[in-house]
Amino acid sequence: MKTDIILCGVGGQGILTIATVIGAAATAAGIQLKQAEVHGMSQRGGDVQSNLRLSTEAIWSDLIPQGGADLIISMEPMEALRYLPWLRQGGHVITASTPLVNIPDYPDHTAVRDELLALGNVELLDIESLAQQNGIPRSANIILLGAAARHLDILGADALREAIGTIFSAKGDAVVEANRKAFELGYKQPTI
Amino acid sequence: MKKLLLGDEAIALGALHAGLSGVYAYPGTPSTEITEYIQKNAPDVRSRWCTNEKTAMEAALGMSYAGKRALVCMKHVGMNVCADAFVNAAITGVNGGLVVLAADDPSMHSSQNEQDSRFYGKFALVPVLEPSDQQQAYDLAREAFDYSERLGLPVLLRVVTRLAHSRAAVETGTQNPQNAFSPSSGKGWVLLPGIARRQYAALIAKQEQIAADSGRRASVEWSGAPDALGVLACGIGYNYVKEALANSGLQANVLRINQYPLPEAAVRELAERSGALLVVEDGQPVAETDVRALLGAGYPVTGRLSGALPRTGELTPDCVAAALGAPAAKGHAPAVNLAGRPPQLCPGCGHRDVYKALNEVAAEFPGARIFGDIGCYTLGALPPFQTLSSCVDMGASITMAKGAADAGLFPAIAVIGDSTFTHSGMTGLLDAVNDHANITVIISDNLTTAMTGGQDSAGTSRFEAICLGIGVEPEHLHVVVPLPANMPEITRILREEIAYPGVSVIIPRRECMQTLKRHKK
Numbered sequence: 001m002k003t004d005i006i007l008c009g010v011g012g013q014g015i016l017t018i019a020t021v022i023g024a025a026a027t028a029a030g031i032q033l034k035q036a037e038v039h040g041m042s043q044r045g046g047d048v049q050s051n052l053r054l055s056t057e058a059i060w061s062d063l064i065p066q067g068g069a070d071l072i073i074s075m076e077p078m079e080a081l082r083y084l085p086w087l088r089q090g091g092h093v094i095t096a097s098t099p100l101v102n103i104p105d106y107p108d109h110t111a112v113r114d115e116l117l118a119l120g121n122v123e124l125l126d127i128e129s130l131a132q133q134n135g136i137p138r139s140a141n142i143i144l145l146g147a148a149a150r151h152l153d154i155l156g157a158d159a160l161r162e163a164i165g166t167i168f169s170a171k172g173d174a175v176v177e178a179n180r181k182a183f184e185l186g187y188k189q190p191t192i
Numbered sequence: 193m194k195k196l197l198l199g200d201e202a203i204a205l206g207a208l209h210a211g212l213s214g215v216y217a218y219p220g221t222p223s224t225e226i227t228e229y230i231q232k233n234a235p236d237v238r239s240r241w242c243t244n245e246k247t248a249m250e251a252a253l254g255m256s257y258a259g260k261r262a263l264v265c266m267k268h269v270g271m272n273v274c275a276d277a278f279v280n281a282a283i284t285g286v287n288g289g290l291v292v293l294a295a296d297d298p299s300m301h302s303s304q305n306e307q308d309s310r311f312y313g314k315f316a317l318v319p320v321l322e323p324s325d326q327q328q329a330y331d332l333a334r335e336a337f338d339y340s341e342r343l344g345l346p347v348l349l350r351v352v353t354r355l356a357h358s359r360a361a362v363e364t365g366t367q368n369p370q371n372a373f374s375p376s377s378g379k380g381w382v383l384l385p386g387i388a389r390r391q392y393a394a395l396i397a398k399q400e401q402i403a404a405d406s407g408r409r410a411s412v413e414w415s416g417a418p419d420a421l422g423v424l425a426c427g428i429g430y431n432y433v434k435e436a437l438a439n440s441g442l443q444a445n446v447l448r449i450n451q452y453p454l455p456e457a458a459v460r461e462l463a464e465r466s467g468a469l470l471v472v473e474d475g476q477p478v479a480e481t482d483v484r485a486l487l488g489a490g491y492p493v494t495g496r497l498s499g500a501l502p503r504t505g506e507l508t509p510d511c512v513a514a515a516l517g518a519p520a521a522k523g524h525a526p527a528v529n530l531a532g533r534p535p536q537l538c539p540g541c542g543h544r545d546v547y548k549a550l551n552e553v554a555a556e557f558p559g560a561r562i563f564g565d566i567g568c569y570t571l572g573a574l575p576p577f578q579t580l581s582s583c584v585d586m587g588a589s590i591t592m593a594k595g596a597a598d599a600g601l602f603p604a605i606a607v608i609g610d611s612t613f614t615h616s617g618m619t620g621l622l623d624a625v626n627d628h629a630n631i632t633v634i635i636s637d638n639l640t641t642a643m644t645g646g647q648d649s650a651g652t653s654r655f656e657a658i659c660l661g662i663g664v665e666p667e668h669l670h671v672v673v674p675l676p677a678n679m680p681e682i683t684r685i686l687r688e689e690i691a692y693p694g695v696s697v698i699i700p701r702r703e704c705m706q707t708l709k710r711h712k713k
Contacts, residue, residue, distance in 0.1 A: 010533065027196050027361065036358040037198075040221035040302035040644070044568065046535035051358075061435035062358040062428070065509040067523025081527035089522060102536065104575075107529040115529050 002055035003154045004064045006083045009075030010100050011043040014141035017167075018073065019050045021145060025155045025163035026054050036062040045102055047079055054154050073148045075141060076100045077112050077124065090121065094148045096140070097124040123147060130185055139182035146186020157187060197362045199355040202326045203293060204229035206333030210289070211368035213260035214238035216248035218615065219644035220267030221302035222356035223295035227265055228647075241641070243650040244586070244615040245270035249277040249292070256290040256346075257381065259374035261337045268296040269303060271312050273586065273616070281346045282316040283383055283391045287376040289337030290346040297353045298475050298506035302643075304566075304583065306504065308475035310452055313348040317395055319402045320348045320452040321409075322427035326360040328450065334365065339405075343398060352474045354506060355428050399453075407455035412462065415443035421516070422466025424449060424459065426479050429472035432512035440518035444470075454482050463487050470515055471495035474507045536571055542702035543569040545674035546636050547577040549682040550605065553690065554579070560603050561596060565589035565617070567609035568643045568704075569636055580607065587616030594620065594629040603690040606633045611641040614651035618658060624695050625663040632689050633697045635659075636674075638704040646707045659697045668692055674700035 005022075009015045019035055026033040036051040051064045066085050074080035074095040087093065093116065099109050116122050125147055131140040142164065149157045164183055168176045197205065204226045207215070214237060217227040231239045238255075242248035245266045252262035264274070271278065271294050278292060294309035313320035321336055323329040333349060340347045380391050425433040426449040433446055447462045449455075463469055471480040471493065480495035487493060494500035500515045501507070514520065537544050546569075554560040564570055564580030565588060573580040582592055589606035597604040608617045613635050624631055635655055641647040651658060659669050668689060672682050682700065689696035703711075 011535065023196055023359065027194075032361070033196070034358060034360045036354060038301070039225070039357050044535040044538060044571070045533075047533040059360075060431045060438065061509040062354055062360075062431065063509055065435065065439065065513065065521055067521030068509075078530060079533075081530050084524040084527050087524050089524075103531055103533055105531045107531055111529045115527060119524070 001154055002053070002057065003071065003152060004069045005052040005054070005071045005073060006049055006064065006069045006086055007052055007073050008047070008049040008079045008083055010079065010102070011045050011048045013075040013100070015048060015050055015075055018141050018145045019052055021142070021160060021163045021167050022052060022054070022152070022155070024166050025159040028163065029155060029159050031056065031154060032059050034059045034062050047082060049083065056154070071148065071151050073144060075144065077116060078107065081112065081115060092151050093119060093122045094144065094151070095122070095124055096127045096144060098126060098128050125186070125189060127186070130189070131182065134181065134185060136178040136182050139178050142179045142182035143186035143189070146183040147189055149183070149187050194361045194363055196359055197326055197330070198225055198357060198359050199323075199326050199329045199351055200225035200295075200357070201229045202329040202362045203333040203349070203351070205364060206330040207263045207291065207337070208234050208237065209365055209367050210334045210337040211261055211370045212237055212263055212337070213288070213370045214252065214255045215263045215265060216242050216252040217265035218242050218245050218248055218270060219641050219647045220270050220295070221644055222297060222353040223265045223267050223293060224644045224647070225356070226293060241647050241650065245274040246277055249274035249281070252290060253277065253281050253284070253286070256286040256288040257376050259288045259376070260371050261289040263291050263293060265293040266295070267303065268294055268307050268309050269305065269585065270294070271309050275312065278312065278346070279316045280383060282318045282395055283388055284381045285344040285391065285394070286340055286346055287374070288371050289340035291333065291336045291340060291349055292346055293349045293351070295351050295353065295356050296475050299353070301353050304585070306475065308478050309348065309350045310475065310478045313350070313452060314478070317399065318345050318348055319343070319405065320350055322350045322450055322452070323355065324427055324430040324448065324450060325355070326358070326362050329355060330362045330364060332450065343401070345395070345398065350427070352428055352506065354474070403453055403456065406451040406453055407458055409451040410455045410458045411448050412458065413446045414465070415445050417443045419467035420445050422447065422462040422469045423516070424462065424469060424471045424479060424483060426471070426473035428474050429507055429512065432507055432509045433472055433516070435509050436513035436516050436518050440513065440516070442516055442518055444516065449479065452479070454479055454486070456486060459483060459486055463491055468492040468494065470500060472501065472507065472512055472515070534574060536574070537568060538705045540705050541568070542638055542674040542700060543572060543636055545676060545679070545682070546607070546634060546700045547572045547579045549679060549686060550579050550607070550634070551577060553683050553686040554605070557603050557690070559601065560605065561601055562605045562607060563589040563593045563596070565606070565608040565612050567612055569607060569609055572607070586612050587620055590617050590624060590631070590633055591620035593631045593633070594624045594627065597630045598627070602630065604631045605690070606631060608633065608635055609642070610635060610637040610639065610651060610655065611649040613655070614649070614658075618662065621659070621664070621695070622662050628694050630693050631695055632686070633695065635697060635699045637699050637701040639701070640704045640707045642704045642706060646704060646710065655699055664695055664697050668694065668696040670697070671699045671701055674702050
């Protein structure tokens, strides 16, 4: 069994935190993992992605072949579109719905949304509003992870819940609780 | 025990477990995390950032002279900076184990070229080790110190971005004690011609041993099929080959390479038992060139030179699968509603105010050129600022501005960051002062090495003293605070100093937004 994930967004949105939680859950569960990250110049407001591969068998390449990803998890809708050539037929896209516009030629917002919805197997979530409304403004990324958890059978939701406790424990109980709440919000959230 | 580690972290831990006494490095993507890991996890190991790669290499050689194990880390272009020390360290040889880590950046994710550090190993006649995965990154970093001491030579350890910045579980071993303090009393360290000739002959004499060691480190997997394709799978290339073979069901004879020079007997045997050879290597066609020379023009060899693999850019599972003849997977078509999202200077960054002021003043001089340098502020070449006319190598802003001014260009302005200035800008400033060159130098000081994540900058709090010591006249040295409110003052000083026919230095100083955020937490 394997699950190949493209995690993506804009530098500074917290995709590496999502990757860290999944990594901790995989390690605890004895699942093989390879995770290629982007460090350096792109982290300054540019597009960033992480190739995250989970498997019960040996994993060779650090990068996912085109047409091989089971899941795209994106903190930004246009960034989800960037990695379509890597998404396998029948793969799922879980993405934040709010555009982050820091470039002059950002495409029409409705067109981006329509192109995503036309794919099928797409879940758009307004994670920023959910985070604000629920008093956890810094945990939007973990809401997204909660929504993605429905597609992470290889780990299971409980393994991710435990990993959230492990990863955030150094930052105190309040941060752990905020992220637990965020995860459950995403996990139970109806989507469009 | 298994630990989830970046390739860089695996190298750091392997070196620590080998009994490392000191790491010497200048930050550079994708090598930075090695030194950071040691700084965080090994307080008893010397690890402060160095001024540049040359000072790092020489200090490491000194530690080796004293009998201890030392590691030098840098990105690939850092090898150019320390090349003098590196090449001559092969002539002196080492006492304590000396490992030089070069992190290459094929595809230029964060670099200005994709030079291949394996050429430096060949040039200096030292062995090059190249891991295929994170486990080997740990194992080879650890073994490299023993190997260096056994050979009496520095060992070059080469990785690429994709391994440096990818995480996997690594089985780690136990901690070795550090070497005892035992300075060398050998005469081979004095490279006067008479001694250097003897040392060089000794280095040549070790080549046979190194070649035999390459053979022992290579491993081969035979497909069993007659006349199957032979694949020379170098470093991380091995993973893409295995991925493609597993996904496609194709068969090939695979020779895995983790040490250079290439094991000639193993390559010949692979060629004899295969119908043709494909060389899969990340970076430049170093191994492919050697294989062609070894097998001669009659034997079919493909790779980056033949066009079977792209001549530029990093390897991907897709291009390697195609070169092996595997059918392409059916993914989705590229999206239509998509725009590029290049990196940009952070909101509130002081470099933004510097470029705003420079653009305003430069617009008054049709002949003005602003020479840039290496760092976050290189982004000033892109929209919205488009201020910079050049970015070549560490320190080149000042010296290129000087050369252009020598040729008659006016006004010639240089923009350099604080850390880049101490890395390689100071010597150029001395040339400019001695020549009384008509240039205006902006040292944009954000109190850190920002591009690589906020490491300490070697000259912090001493830039005025350094410039005055070099001979910049006090009345032409200014410090300003780059904020929108100070724009009239900054542009006035710029105009005055452009008008002054000599060397002026302006230091806009305000803390990096990223480190400021961290300090406030």
